[in-house]
Amino acid sequence: MERVVVSMQDPDQGVKMRSQRLLVTVIPHAVTGSDVVQWLTQKFCISEEEAVHLGAVLLQHGYIYPLRDPRSLVLRPDETPYRFQVRLWGAAIYLAKKNIRKQGTLADYEKECYDRLHTKISHAWDLVLMQAREQLRAAKQRRKGDRLVIACQEQTYWLVNRPPPGVPSVLEQGPGRGSCAASRVHMTKSADFYKQEIEYCRRALGRTRVKSSVCLEAYLSFCGQRGPHDPLVSGCLPSNPWISDDDAYWVMNAPTVAAPTKLRVERWGFSFRELLEDPVGRAHFMDFLGKEFSGENLSFWEACEELRYGAQARVPTLVDAVYQQFLAPGAARWVNIDSRTMERTLEGLRQPHRYVLDDAQLHIYMLMKKDSYPRFLKSDMYKGLLAEAGIPLETKKRVFPFSRRPRHSSPSPALLPTAVELTAAGGPGGGDGVA
């Protein structure tokens, strides 16, 4: 912010300063509100609205102060004169002067501050009083213009730094954060720390990096592919619920619905992850796998997901259940994993933990992704779904915008009698309470 204000005060490139007229007094070196706005618009190539906002922010932080009506910190983009703040020192001096001038008619909060400051700088209080008296005497001798300017200057400084109770302060901050400098002092630079850093750097050097051009192209294709599916970019049919107050869009796109929309069915073809994340898509995929007699793969994957994200207490039981059902020789739904992975998994099962089935799960996932998924997309089943899926009609815009449709509330997910988490094991059965 300082940078902006300094450039504003630049004699050649900055805002035009003129002697402004305020009632009958002439004040030198002042700028009008409209000049400020115009300069900001030109310098930063922004709209007028934004320039006004930026100017207002500078004003609120005390970098410029108004010469008329100093109580309100509002930037008016007109002939109202303003001036740049010179760093005053000591709210104490201001208060002392006010006290002397008005002989003890300070506002309550001002009196509080005065007392507090008095106790804080009591040793220098004589100096403060002396300065205050000096300034008052000099003020009496100054021209009216100068006096007015100084009064406004101080008033703004006071308003910004010590806002009256009830007015939000611009300078308010969140709870203190540990700065880098402070924390580094505390952090013990032990040998372990350096070893870690070295290990990290070595790994970083050895990491395979993809060419930037490949990555950047990926963004373009991703955005291009998903553009029509993004309601904020392409709108949504029948209508955006927030605009039309009609939740038909949500009803049509509920997690489990008999007739998914065309856009939704298309999305299943974008990536395997999209298909699995959609309960309806996953259900259809499960049917397809059933026809190919490889449904146990998906069930195994779902069971592994449940293990990975389940409660810690259930880990041993889940691992055992998975083993009995999918991995044990002669199991009911035996999954076909290559022998090396199977060996490693069985080894790890001796000390079960939640990640013990990761290798097997990844193997099965890749199998489905590279083999079953492409076949699913080419299958008659998927093509049929795509053909059946409809595009909703756009709801006609209401002629009378005042007649607002009543907004229907929906049952909260927390009201479900069986509070089952919509995890991998959720599947097609659960989670249909959201209308």
Added chain:
Amino acid sequence: MCDQTFLANVFGSCDKCFKQRALRPVFKKSQQLSYCSTCAEIVSATLKKIKGQLDTARARAAGLHQVAERVEALGQFVMKTRRTLKGHGNKVLCMDWCKDKRRIVSSSQDGKVIVWDSFTTNKEHAVTMPCTWVMACAYAPSGCAIACGGLDNKCSVYPLTFDKNENMAAKKKSVAMHTNYLSACSFTNSDMQILTASGDGTCALWDVESGQLLQSFHGHGADVLCLDLAPSETGNTFVSGGCDKKAMVWDMRSGQCVQAFETHESDINSVRYYPSGDAFASGSDDATCRLYDLRADREVAIYSKESIIFGASSVDFSLSGRLLFAGYNDYTINVWDVLKGSRVSILFGHENRVSTLRVSPDGTAFCSGSWDHTLRVREMVFSFRVCERRKEG
């Protein structure tokens, strides 16, 4: 008399071609050699060529925006505030959407955590935490619980109940214990695990049921301010940003830092993954937002403008990743075109700094929470559609 300077030529055998020629000194890896003029020219020509290649490669790899020049611009649009949620008595610090696309949980400085149905603007639940500055809140994926925490250094999980006789605070579960304030929390794929970030410089993964620490992540040099889980197939990483200007990507299973990025000039307030999971954006106090690519392992775009001098407190992507919404401390929200790097729009409306911003799960709207005690839900309508809407039939 001509004033040409003459090289002092030495005759001898060239170090490269071994022919007897006039020699010139050439430096190769700080070792002085003597090459004949032809060889010296060859060397300098090769050097020039390599330098040229490097420069073009650098210019090419410079950024997303050059590559995206051929993409169509987004065009004009209208953005409106559709809902204003008033009810917090103090600064709103954090919010999260429920998977049902309409419910929201928000937390504020005075310790209140409220669950709203933002579509009808009804308040459904309200809890008062025993601490102030509740800086983190999250909705469980099932919609049956919320988690929140702040200056109490803990993360507490409240199961949501509609039973009038039950006090929500009675069923509260204290899950995480840190040694400094809680800055961010998020459920993983289920209600049973929570990931937290704290002012003590660490992140941690907890089991909700037992409160057990499953994994802790050390490596940040200062307070960790934000985190986001990766939407990847194997679902094992997350990114965190902190006051040490670093954004670090972690492996949840091993607790190791996989990648780190340190190009910001100030505290990173917010990180969010790109929808494909291959990149993430960060918003920082240095008034810029940056996009980092995980596969190329570098920063690929900066979103900044000279007229923006206040820090970004919160960022989020639209569903397709084409738009980046960022809330700033100067009370505005800037909408960036991710590909072209230009600012699409600036939104006013809040009367104090924007502290939190999230796009809804189905991408129909986004909600911003601010220190002016309100939350606003906004959507946008493009008057000129980039992607043609398909005709029926």
